[in-house]
Amino acid sequence: MVSVLLIGILTRFTDLLLLLVRPRLLRPYGSLWREEFRHTPYRARRTFEVIRALNASGQRFRELIYGETPLLTAILAFRRAGVGRGSRLVDLGAGRGRVLLAARWLGAEARGIELIADHVTRVEAPLARVGARLQVGDATQADLEDPTHVFTNWLALEPETKARLIERFRTCRPGTRFITVTRPIEAPDFVRHSRRWMLFTWGIESVWIHEYQPTEPPPGVRRPA
Ligand SMILES: C[S@@+](CC[C@H](N)C(=O)[O-])C[C@H]1O[C@@H](n2cnc3c(N)ncnc32)[C@H](O)[C@@H]1O
Numbered sequence: 001m002v003s004v005l006l007i008g009i010l011t012r013f014t015d016l017l018l019l020l021v022r023p024r025l026l027r028p029y030g031s032l033w034r035e036e037f038r039h040t041p042y043r044a045r046r047t048f049e050v051i052r053a054l055n056a057s058g059q060r061f062r063e064l065i066y067g068e069t070p071l072l073t074a075i076l077a078f079r080r081a082g083v084g085r086g087s088r089l090v091d092l093g094a095g096r097g098r099v100l101l102a103a104r105w106l107g108a109e110a111r112g113i114e115l116i117a118d119h120v121t122r123v124e125a126p127l128a129r130v131g132a133r134l135q136v137g138d139a140t141q142a143d144l145e146d147p148t149h150v151f152t153n154w155l156a157l158e159p160e161t162k163a164r165l166i167e168r169f170r171t172c173r174p175g176t177r178f179i180t181v182t183r184p185i186e187a188p189d190f191v192r193h194s195r196r197w198m199l200f201t202w203g204i205e206s207v208w209i210h211e212y213q214p215t216e217p218p219p220g221v222r223r224p225a
Contacts, residue, residue, distance in 0.1 A: 007201060011070035018071050022105050024130060031126035032096050041066045041096055041119060053115050057138045065156035068095060068201045074102030081177045081209045083108050083149050090147040092139035096123050099151060100132035113137045140164040144172045153181040176212045184208040189215060
């Protein structure tokens, strides 16, 4: 508990230092932080809305365990994966959208998909003002034809949910890069580039970068003779 508190203080401090370089992002960051005090995202409640969302996605309550990626961690991982101006990043399981601010910090387009509507409604407006879109939805059904980079902090997902998510990843364009936290994508066609230990709000975790290189051409595209 003490270590989580210390990590919290340290990462808030580094977040704020980074935001001094991009003062436009300070306001939405402040809104995210204020909402965390008003209603913590770290204690999921079995509300009617939460149970309905879980029933629809076929997931369990324990898959909603919450944790965030500090800005410095996200920026370093994204840079390593080649995120920059002209990139389009999607965060699958975006929580309250802290990661989207890291993508905007790098000049990329940022979109987040989050299952729990309460997370989204609390912060979508301040995020939208700096061009970051946070939407309610099931990541396993997300439209992934457009992104150049996909991030997922899937530490709490059950193997069945991960498997459905990986099937969805296959709807991405070849060359799309994937940044995953805790575990790599264990499936053919996702070529691993690197693994790094990085700091998260709950401790140190592995961050994996992969590239989607399908061996079979996408449906409708013929292999050259
Ligand atoms: C560990 S948090 C990560 C938050 C954020 N991506 C970050 O790294 O700062 C995981 C989030 O995924 C959400 N989630 C779980 N299953 C989901 C699904 N099928 N579709 C969208 N979001 C989901 C949870 O509600 C939770 O907010």
